[in-house]
């Protein structure tokens with residue numbers, strides 16, 4: 330069922346929200362029934378394009394993949410992840426987000442950053458663009474932050490994240506992704522705001538959970554984040570299928586008569 334952003338916001342406290350990443354039409358179609366939100370994450374730079382981090386994802390690439398996801402799942406609520414540099418200032422962010430709305434059917438954009446990005450979020454929401462926030466561990470800022478560090482380990486850090494959530498809510502976001510935060514701090518963040526807090530590596534106390542599809546299906550083998558759960562060993566299945574195909578070609582059993590014109 331296609332939900333709009335207001336309906337997603339109203340799910341807080343009533344029903345857990347399921348967010349899954351998708352980068353193409355094929356998987357978007359497969360995930361459409363299970364996911365309340367399909368996120369075209371800039372993680373595609375890593376799991377789809379093989380880069381070492383997400384910083385190289387461009388707005389053009391995000392728009393291309395978002396079009397594909399919207400084509401595959403026209404009934405789904407699709408969120409485009411604003412790539413690194415595309416929301417450096419409110420003006421840059423507005424120009425980029427207007428392109429997203431004009432060129433794709435995405436319902437919203439996602440912005441990494443806390444209180445320091447509240448003005449950007451407000452500029453978008455006051456111009457009719459729905460925004461999902463993204464706070465806690467910010468993959469786009471990992472170089473400046475000196476690595477991927479779990480947040481909320483102490484009182485000051487937990488309080489700061491709760492304040493970030495409140496700032497993003499006040500700027501008009503309809504939900505916020507909370508990444509890489511101690512489980513003990515996540516409940517505090519959840520309770521600090523009325524908008525849903527969707528966790529990834531943030532424990533079970535969030536209003537919903539998001540997973541990167543290639544982690545969920547076991548296709549991404551470079552590393553397995555502690556928080557990710559592999560529901561199938563997709564990499565083994567794909568390798569096995571490719572090996573069987575190769576064997577059938579080599580020994581001449583593919584194609585058979587039924588597979589020939």
Ligand code: KIV
Pocket residue numbers: 350368369370371372373410506529539541
């Ligand atoms: O890029 C992405 O896939 C994300 C999720 C990890 C939330 O931002």
